[in-house]
Amino acid sequence: MTPTSTAAVLRPAQGHLARLRFPALGAVVTLTTPAALAPTVEAAIRGVFQDADQRFSAWRGGGEAQRVACGARSARDASPEFRAVYDLATAWRFRTRNAWTPRRRDDRLDLAGLARFLAFEEASGLLTRRRQRWGALGHRGGMRALVTVRAPRHGQGATPSLRATVDGSAGTLRQVSVLAPDTVTAGMWATAILAGGVDTLQLAATQQHVDVLGCGVGGEVWSTPAFRSVPPAA
Structure with missing residues (x-):
C-alpha cells in the first residue's frame, strides 16, 4: 500500500448532536449520539464505565489494577474478569507484533x-438494544466501528497508557483512523499503528474487514479502499 494523494473526509451526521462526557479509566469519555439519551440509558452507560474503572483503573487507590501494577498481586491471581482482559491484552500484543503493549515504560x-x-x-x-444510534458507520451491509487516535503533543492530551504505547515509536504518523467490525478491533489497531508506524499500518491492512487511514507527520496519507471510497465533504 502506498500513500494516497488525498484523504477522505467523513461527513458528520446532520442535525443536533448530543454529547455525554464523564471521567473514567484515566481519561474523559465522550459519547456522541443523534439525540439526547433517556435517563435510564445514560445511567446504564455510566455504570458500564464505572464498573470498568473500578476494576481496571491503575489510578484508583486500593483497586485491583493498582494492586497488580504495584506487584502486590499477580495478574494470574486476580479476579476472573481481570484475567480475561489480561489474556486478551496478551493476544493483542502478539497480534500487533508488539507494536501495542499492555505495559508502561516502567513495566507496570x-x-x-x-x-x-x-x-x-x-x-x-x-x-x-435500546434502539439508539451512535458513532458507528453503516458499511457494506452492516455496522462498523470507527476509531481515530491522535499522537499526543509532548506527552500532553493523552492517557498514561497511550503515552506509554507511543513512547519510543518512530513518530512517523500523527493520526490514525481504523474502520473495523467492532470498537475493540478498531481501537486496538489504531493505537498499535500510531506506535508502530507504517509497518504496523501495512500489517493491519492485511486483516480481513479492517480498513485504515493514516496521516503522516510530513503530510503523507495512507488509506485502504474503504476510506478512498468516501467522497470528500463539499
Whole structure:
C-alpha cells in the first residue's frame, strides 16, 4: 500500500448532536449520539464505565489494577474478569507484533486502554438494544466501528497508557483512523499503528474487514479502499 494523494473526509451526521462526557479509566469519555439519551440509558452507560474503572483503573487507590501494577498481586491471581482482559491484552500484543503493549515504560501493567475500548463496545451494544444510534458507520451491509487516535503533543492530551504505547515509536504518523467490525478491533489497531508506524499500518491492512487511514507527520496519507471510497465533504 502506498500513500494516497488525498484523504477522505467523513461527513458528520446532520442535525443536533448530543454529547455525554464523564471521567473514567484515566481519561474523559465522550459519547456522541443523534439525540439526547433517556435517563435510564445514560445511567446504564455510566455504570458500564464505572464498573470498568473500578476494576481496571491503575489510578484508583486500593483497586485491583493498582494492586497488580504495584506487584502486590499477580495478574494470574486476580479476579476472573481481570484475567480475561489480561489474556486478551496478551493476544493483542502478539497480534500487533508488539507494536501495542499492555505495559508502561516502567513495566507496570496497564489495561485501562483496552478496558476502555471494551466498555465502549458494551455501551454500543446497550444502545443498539435500546434502539439508539451512535458513532458507528453503516458499511457494506452492516455496522462498523470507527476509531481515530491522535499522537499526543509532548506527552500532553493523552492517557498514561497511550503515552506509554507511543513512547519510543518512530513518530512517523500523527493520526490514525481504523474502520473495523467492532470498537475493540478498531481501537486496538489504531493505537498499535500510531506506535508502530507504517509497518504496523501495512500489517493491519492485511486483516480481513479492517480498513485504515493514516496521516503522516510530513503530510503523507495512507488509506485502504474503504476510506478512498468516501467522497470528500463539499
